[in-house]
Amino acid sequence: MRFMVIVKATKESEAGVMPSEKLLADMGKFNEDLVKAGVMLAGEGLHSSSKGARVRFFGKERSVIDGPFTETKELVAGFWLWQVKSLEEAIEWVRRCPNPFETGESEIEIRQVFEAEDFGAEFTPELREQEEHLRVKIANGAAL
Structure with missing residues (x-):
């Protein structure tokens, strides 16, 4: 089973406060443990919403909303993509x-x-065949 593990933003992360050297080292060690266990497929931190945008869909119409966005508790500051056996295993890793x-x-x-x-x-x-074709292309880094 694959799980998206989402780190929620805080006022500090939205203000651009960067992690300390200790936290970066601790997270690096945690990520090493995930990789060694064969759990981590991907993981990244994200810039604050002030550097982002949203596209709102209404039927065939599209509108663009520039960041920052006000509801910090609903924003994502980073993520991992993990391969684990169950939700319980993902919870134990978190x-x-x-x-x-x-x-x-x-x-x-x-x-x-x-x-x-x-x-x-x-x-x-x-x-399914189309999806698999795209996955192979992505894995090989080839242009579509």
């Missing part, structure tokens, strides 16, 4: 994680990633 913001309250959300079989009959053999 419990071992250093506090992402050293002091104060932090929150990490864990969400399962959809797999092809989760979509049922609507995900036809042709769509």
